Amino acid sequence: MATHRTKVPRPLARQLFVEVGHRCAIPTCRATPLEIAHIVPWHRVQRHDFQNMIVLCPNCHTRFDRGDIDRQAMFHYKELLRLPNPNRVAPDDPSPRAGLIRAYRMFQSETIRWQESISLLVSAVCLSSFGFPTGNLGPVRIAASVARAATDKLGELGDEDVAEAANNVFDWHRCWASDVFDLLPSAFNATEDDYEDRREERFMLFADLHEEVCAALDLDPTELDFFEARRDDQELPKVSLGTRGFWEADE
Numbered sequence: 692m693a694t695h696r697t698k699v700p701r702p703l704a705r706q707l708f709v710e711v712g713h714r715c716a717i718p719t720c721r722a723t724p725l726e727i728a729h730i731v732p733w734h735r736v737q738r739h740d741f742q743n744m745i746v747l748c749p750n751c752h753t754r755f756d757r758g759d760i761d762r763q764a765m766f767h768y769k770e771l772l773r774l775p776n777p778n779r780v781a782p783d784d785p786s787p788r789a790g791l792i793r794a795y796r797m798f799q800s801e802t803i804r805w806q807e808s809i810s811l812l813v814s815a816v817c818l819s820s821f822g823f824p825t826g827n828l829g830p831v832r833i834a835a836s837v838a839r840a841a842t843d844k845l846g847e848l849g850d851e852d853v854a855e856a857a858n859n860v861f862d863w864h865r866c867w868a869s870d871v872f873d874l875l876p877s878a879f880n881a882t883e884d885d886y887e888d889r890r891e892e893r894f895m896l897f898a899d900l901h902e903e904v905c906a907a908l909d910l911d912p913t914e915l916d917f918f919e920a921r922r923d924d925q926e927l928p929k930v931s932l933g934t935r936g937f938w939e940a941d942e
């Protein structure tokens with residue numbers, strides 16, 4: 692008995708196209724033009740249900756109808772579409788995957804904050820003619836503790852390789868901060884080449900960590916942003932401090 696097949700309502704069609712970013716849903720294909728397919732065939736379900744529908748190019752649609760791609764595989768492709776964009780994880784997404792990505796971002800920002808506080812201490816030591824600027828130690832210590840906690844959290848949510856790579860980044864900063872605290876000349880008399888070497892070393896440790904986090908998430912390293920938008924890329928409001936205007940930059 693042939694049943695009249697109703698048209699897919701426009702809002703539902705739009706939702707399905709948006710779900711795949713207006714590309715064939717098979718990740719290795721992504722071709723256009725596009726058709727809407729029912730995973731369990733229309734003649735059996737006789738209704739348009741988002742969860743049972745997927746957008747395919749004509750070639751993949753034909754292969755699906757022929758059975759080259761079976762129904763379980765097609766449900767698997769549909770399931771893949773539900774995975775969130777790793778670069779836009781919702782703060783309240785309870786999945787372990789989202790938790791790992793958030794811990795990674797937290798680790799990055801706290802490590803950068805720590806690095807900034809160490810740099811500031813180095814400048815303060817270099818500029819100070821009144822002995823060690825002990826007032827600058829507190830922020831470095833606090834940033835170190837927060838970075839330690841972020842490292843542990845990332846290690847806990849990732850696998851062993853993630854934990855090891857995160858610890859390598861942490862240890863690199865700890866060694867540097869210790870050299871500064873101990874006033875080792877090498878921490879203050881670095882040449883431009885030394886700085887370049889250190890920057891490179893630090894970059895490689897972050898890059899290793901990025902690869903491990905992506906491996907744990909089953910992502911290609913290019914699919915996850917290496918660094919979040921840096922703070923200085925954001926439009927931050929100016930805050931005026933004090934009343935004298937002495938420190939305000941002339942513009």
Ligand SMILES: [Zn+2]
Binds near residue numbers: 715716721747
């Ligand atoms: Zn296709």
